[in-house]
Structures are given as C-alpha cells and as structure tokens.
Amino acid sequence: MNINFAVLIDADNISATHIKEMMEEINKYGNPTIKRIYGDWTRPNLAGWKNVLLENAITPIQQYAYTMGKNATDSAMIIDAMDILYSGKVGGFCIVSSDSDFTRLATRLREACMQVIGIGEKKTPNPFIVACDRFIYIEILKKEADKVSTTEKGSTKTNVDKITAKEIRLIRSTILDVSGDDGWAFLGDVGSLLQKKQPNFDSRNYGFEKLTPLIKSIGEFVVEQRDSTKSRHKLIFVRNKAKRKSRIKK
Numbered sequence: 001m002n003i004n005f006a007v008l009i010d011a012d013n014i015s016a017t018h019i020k021e022m023m024e025e026i027n028k029y030g031n032p033t034i035k036r037i038y039g040d041w042t043r044p045n046l047a048g049w050k051n052v053l054l055e056n057a058i059t060p061i062q063q064y065a066y067t068m069g070k071n072a073t074d075s076a077m078i079i080d081a082m083d084i085l086y087s088g089k090v091g092g093f094c095i096v097s098s099d100s101d102f103t104r105l106a107t108r109l110r111e112a113c114m115q116v117i118g119i120g121e122k123k124t125p126n127p128f129i130v131a132c133d134r135f136i137y138i139e140i141l142k143k144e145a146d147k148v149s150t151t152e153k154g155s156t157k158t159n160v161d162k163i164t165a166k167e168i169r170l171i172r173s174t175i176l177d178v179s180g181d182d183g184w185a186f187l188g189d190v191g192s193l194l195q196k197k198q199p200n201f202d203s204r205n206y207g208f209e210k211l212t213p214l215i216k217s218i219g220e221f222v223v224e225q226r227d228s229t230k231s232r233h234k235l236i237f238v239r240n241k242a243k244r245k246s247r248i249k250k
Helices: 019-027 046-055 072-087 100-111 125-132 140-152 165-178 185-199 211-218
Strands: 003-010 030-039 059-062 092-096 117-118 133-136 221-226 237-242
Touching: 003 019, 003 072, 003 117, 019 030, 019 046, 019 117, 019 140, 030 046, 030 072, 046 059, 059 072, 072 092, 072 100, 100 117, 100 125, 100 133, 100 165, 117 125, 117 140, 165 185, 165 211, 165 221, 185 221, 185 237, 211 221
Parallel strands: 003 030, 003 092, 030 059, 092 117, 117 133
Antiparallel strands: 221 237
16 A cells, blocks of 8 residues: 655755655655655755755745754754644655654654654664664665666666675574474565664665565575465565584584
8 A cells, every 4th residue: 555655854964965866765665745844944055955846846844043053953843743643644754864863753653653764874873763664875875876877887886885794693583583384484574574673774785676686695595486376476485594513523
C-alpha cells in the first residue's frame, strides 16, 4: 500500500545540492503529499535552496532566529510535525536533517504508529538514526548521482564503504533469527529484520544496488533461487555457510 508522507526538511542543516535525488528516494517509500522546508530565508546561506523549491513543489516556511544560539527552525518543524500527525492525513514522515535534536520527534511519531524515514549526512548522531525506521545517507544518493554522471563519461569509479566483520556478524545472526529448521531464510525477511536492527543498513553503502549481490560478494553465505507458486519471479533464499573447524591442535 502506497502511504502518504509528510516531508520536513531542515534547511539550516542540509544542503540543497542533491534535492532531486532525495525526492526520488522518498518516492520509493510513499507519496509525499506534504513537503515543507524550514529556515530563515533572509539569510544568504540559504540562497541555494530558493532555486529548487518551485521545481520540487516544496513549501518554504519562514522561521526567524529570535535568539542567538537557539535553533528556532527545529522548534517550528517539531510543532508542525505534531499538527500534521493529529490531522490524520499521513501515514509516515520523512525528516531530512543531520541534527540529533529530532531524535525525540522521531520516537514520538513512531509511538503513534507512523513510519519514520530519516535522511541526513554520515555525521548524523546515532540516537537520531536508531529512532527512525530507516535512515538513508545523503552521501549514498550523491554516489548514485555521480555514478550516473561518470557512466555517461565512460567511468564508473566511486568510493564506497568496506563491509566489516561487524556487519557480517549482523547478517549471520539475522539469518539465524528468521531461518527455518533447515537453516534457510527468505532474503526478504532477512532484509526487513536487518533494517529493524540497524536502520542505516543499506547495501548501497557498500557499492551494491541490492542486498543479494552484497551477500554473494561476502563469500560466507549460500544463496539459492527458488520458483514461486504465486508469481513468475524467483524467490531468493540464503543460509550461513558452516564455519570451518580450526586445524590448530589445543
């Protein structure tokens, strides 16, 4: 079911550089029926946003900085979010910011059974990340845009994160959590639980568009395609490879 989303953007905390990629990403999860961006539009540093608001049908909300050192934009976003919540017009929120001040807001919205997606930079504090159902790094959206650009120029080289033993352990334990007695787990269930355990887990962080090729690349899992009785599409199942016994004598 395609749910309606309220998209609230912290202009003081996020660059307008890749607004097109951000909106395309949000459209994957629902219909952004409310799109608002908050900031003091009298300040010259927000001029970059003004050029893209009309193109993306985003409503600017003026918020003056009444007191030095206090972020009035955060307060305005939080008040509007609660008003939208009680209006009953949406089923989810997308909070675009790298500011941990929105941690409590994300938690409160999820308590009200709202789906909460966060978009921000990799510098975003972990409390805000884990308060969301899903958290997407802007750097990943930039990489995708750069990849398209470099492909057109004949190069596809991009910088990606290297998967670590920590993420591999996370995948292994998640497979165990959802697998049957035979050790096989439906990859869709694995992906859903990974997202719940770690909202910022994204195969694109490691240079893969989907979870299947990421898991295949690690070499510690067995992947199997099976026919579906309900559709023409293949079902992907995965299980952990048995760990090799140490040959070192005790």
